[in-house]
Amino acid sequence: MTETRLRTITHSAGYALAAVFIAALAIQNLRYGFYDLFYLASGMAILSVAGLAYTVICRRHQLSAPGHLIILSALNSGLLAALISMNGPGISHWAMPLLILNLLILPLRQGLALSLLLITPMSVVLFLSHPVDDAMVTTTGLVILLVTTALYTWHYDHMAQSAEDLAITDPVTGAHNARFLDETLQKEISRAIATGHSLSVVHLGIDYAAEAKDLHGNAALQTLFRDMTQHLFGVIRAGDTLYTLNESEFFLILPFTPEEGVRVIAERIRRTIGEHQWPVVGKATVSLGCTTRGNGDTRTDTLRKRAHGAMEEARKRGADSIWFSPGETIEA
Numbered sequence: 001m002t003e004t005r006l007r008t009i010t011h012s013a014g015y016a017l018a019a020v021f022i023a024a025l026a027i028q029n030l031r032y033g034f035y036d037l038f039y040l041a042s043g044m045a046i047l048s049v050a051g052l053a054y055t056v057i058c059r060r061h062q063l064s065a066p067g068h069l070i071i072l073s074a075l076n077s078g079l080l081a082a083l084i085s086m087n088g089p090g091i092s093h094w095a096m097p098l099l100i101l102n103l104l105i106l107p108l109r110q111g112l113a114l115s116l117l118l119i120t121p122m123s124v125v126l127f128l129s130h131p132v133d134d135a136m137v138t139t140t141g142l143v144i145l146l147v148t149t150a151l152y153t154w155h156y157d158h159m160a161q162s163a164e165d166l167a168i169t170d171p172v173t174g175a176h177n178a179r180f181l182d183e184t185l186q187k188e189i190s191r192a193i194a195t196g197h198s199l200s201v202v203h204l205g206i207d208y209a210a211e212a213k214d215l216h217g218n219a220a221l222q223t224l225f226r227d228m229t230q231h232l233f234g235v236i237r238a239g240d241t242l243y244t245l246n247e248s249e250f251f252l253i254l255p256f257t258p259e260e261g262v263r264v265i266a267e268r269i270r271r272t273i274g275e276h277q278w279p280v281v282g283k284a285t286v287s288l289g290c291t292t293r294g295n296g297d298t299r300t301d302t303l304r305k306r307a308h309g310a311m312e313e314a315r316k317r318g319a320d321s322i323w324f325s326p327g328e329t330i331e332a
């Protein structure tokens with residue numbers, strides 16, 4: 001299930017439960033003849049239903065829907081205004097579903113800030129208008145609920161982030177894995193088209209990897225691959241991204257890098273790897289296939305195939321070398 005769909009379901013459920021809870025409060029107040037509170041609760045229930053409708057309408061943009069902040073701010077302010085003006089019995093308990101809703105729907109910091117903006121003045125009003133022990137019990141309950149929900153949300157966000165990191169990172173080398181490559185490359189192609197900046201890529205393979213494996217064993221090749229990853233991380237600049245394709249090949253995405261630039265960085269990589277003394281295997285070299293996006297290149301597979309073809313061409317011309325294939329250009 002995608003994150004957007006998951007959020008749509010949880011947000012809709014949150015608003016729906018809040019609407020039912022607040023509508024029940026409205027009916028209860030109607031029965032007891034507390035008409036002010038009945039109108040307040042009805043207004044809040046209608047706002048919760050509006051939140052539900054907004055969630056469904058914006059289901060494709062759940063991650064960046066600004067309307068939630070407006071709806072929840074209105075719900076929080078309505079409750080606060082009612083508490084100050086009506087001072088009805090038990091009205092402070094209505095804050096409980098709102099605190100949970102704030103943290104369920106908004107980003108953690110926003111939800112926490114809005115909840116504190118609700119319970120801080122609420123506590124002051126409670127201490128001024130109720131016996132101290134009653135005010136203390138209610139305030140403590142609200143704070144415990146807020147802290148517990150915030151901790152749970154924080155914990156969940158971290159777990160989700162770690163799961164995503166695991167899914168896109170090669171556990172042996174710490175570089176991104178091939179699964180994440182196409183997604184990032186497509187984003188970079190779109191960015192290059194939108195901004196007009198250059199974009200280059202490099203397909204890089206360790207020379208004679210099969211022979212090294214036969215001679216030194218699989219563990220030695222893995223160690224070489226891991227060490228080379230660390231070496232490459234040290235050579236490339238911030239903004240460049242490194243991917244591992246299989247046990248002896250890498251891919252580099254170099255945003256804002258023209259043909260002259262990719263030739264410079266490829267040569268630097270080739271030279272520094274060739275000069276390095278690697279544990280177990282001693283000397284090692286790489287072949288690099290480079291290409292720069294032309295204005296006709298809009299697809300990831302075109303760039304990937306061309307970089308791969310360039311690496312094979314470099315290999316054919318002898319190991320420890322670089323080959324550059326120009327991008328596809330369409331005359332304007």
Ligand SMILES: Nc1nc2c(ncn2[C@@H]2O[C@H](COP(=O)(O)OP(=O)(O)OP(=O)(O)O)[C@@H](O)[C@H]2O)c(=O)[nH]1
Pocket residue numbers: 235236237240254255256257258260261262264265
């Ligand atoms: N993407 C990328 N490009 C590089 C890198 N190193 C060099 N280049 C490209 O090669 C060009 C010349 O690089 P250098 O010879 O290091 O000269 P420089 O003027 O110090 O490079 P910068 O200040 O990094 O732009 C740069 O403008 C880049 O286009 C790198 O690590 N990553």
